[in-house]
Amino acid sequence: MLTDADLVRYSRQLLLPDFGIDGQQALAAARVLIVGLGGLGSPAALYLAAAGVGHLRLADGDAVTSSNLQRQILHDETTLGMNKAASAVRRLAALNSTTRLQPIATHLQGRALAEAVAGQDLVIDASDRFSTRYAVNRACVELGVPLLSASAVRLEGQLALFDTRSGGACYRCLYPLAAADDAQQACAESGVLGPVVGVLGSLLSLEALKYLAGLPTLRDEVLMLDLRTLSQYRLRLQRKPDCPDCGSPATR
Numbered sequence: 001m002l003t004d005a006d007l008v009r010y011s012r013q014l015l016l017p018d019f020g021i022d023g024q025q026a027l028a029a030a031r032v033l034i035v036g037l038g039g040l041g042s043p044a045a046l047y048l049a050a051a052g053v054g055h056l057r058l059a060d061g062d063a064v065t066s067s068n069l070q071r072q073i074l075h076d077e078t079t080l081g082m083n084k085a086a087s088a089v090r091r092l093a094a095l096n097s098t099t100r101l102q103p104i105a106t107h108l109q110g111r112a113l114a115e116a117v118a119g120q121d122l123v124i125d126a127s128d129r130f131s132t133r134y135a136v137n138r139a140c141v142e143l144g145v146p147l148l149s150a151s152a153v154r155l156e157g158q159l160a161l162f163d164t165r166s167g168g169a170c171y172r173c174l175y176p177l178a179a180a181d182d183a184q185q186a187c188a189e190s191g192v193l194g195p196v197v198g199v200l201g202s203l204l205s206l207e208a209l210k211y212l213a214g215l216p217t218l219r220d221e222v223l224m225l226d227l228r229t230l231s232q233y234r235l236r237l238q239r240k241p242d243c244p245d246c247g248s249p250a251t252r
């Protein structure tokens with residue numbers, strides 16, 4: 001039930017004809033886990049809290065360092081050294097006091113990861129490690145939770161929504177083998193401009209809001225952005241029958 005204050009606060013998005021009151025109520029009821037509160041997770045979390053998403057689980061085991069501040073806009077000089085989930089809660093609580101915020105100050109894995117994914121409407125993977133990405137993917141496949149994923153390095157990025165409940169591909173179908181370097185390592189070695197992760201993180205929040213409000217989203221495709229030339233293209237995603245994560249047990 002929306003209050004008068006809600007109607008004012010969210011008026012700009014309530015005005016959208018295919019969003020409206022129903023969309024707002026869906027956001028208020030929604031539960032989203034964000035894994036990784038760095039360059040991608042920062043804008044994603046900020047826009048979801050600002051839009052009135054009701055419940056956010058925020059997971060990151062790292063502490064804020066000075067080299068994060070160039071692009072990780074959840075954090076600032078006053079939270080240097082603080083765990084990123086705690087820093088995120090501080091910022092997001094000031095932004096929207098009605099969003100229920102649950103910090104998880106560890107690198108999620110194993111049973112803790114399964115417990116964090118269970119019961120969520122959507123998981124956003126904004127992490128920078130392949131091992132985390134694979135583990136989050138497996139948990140989402142097993143628990144039937146859609147996974148929205150983005151990555152960015154240098155001036156390039158990509159975005160996809162993986163939903164195996166309807167026969168769609170999973171993250172592992174797209175990346176059967178882990179690349180030699182993690183995004184964390186790639187960022188440290190190859191560099192990245194802040195707005196590049198900002199664009200991809202904003203797209204994460206955009207697709208999340210559309211998904212939660214029942215609007216059409218990117219489906220069965222991965223969006224590839226080259227932000228040096230501002231060009232984009234899309235690759236068709238196909239489920240691999242022998243995928244180790246989502247393939248049928250007989251063909252794995």
Ligand SMILES: [Zn+2]
Nearest residue numbers: 170173243246
């Ligand atoms: Zn798969």
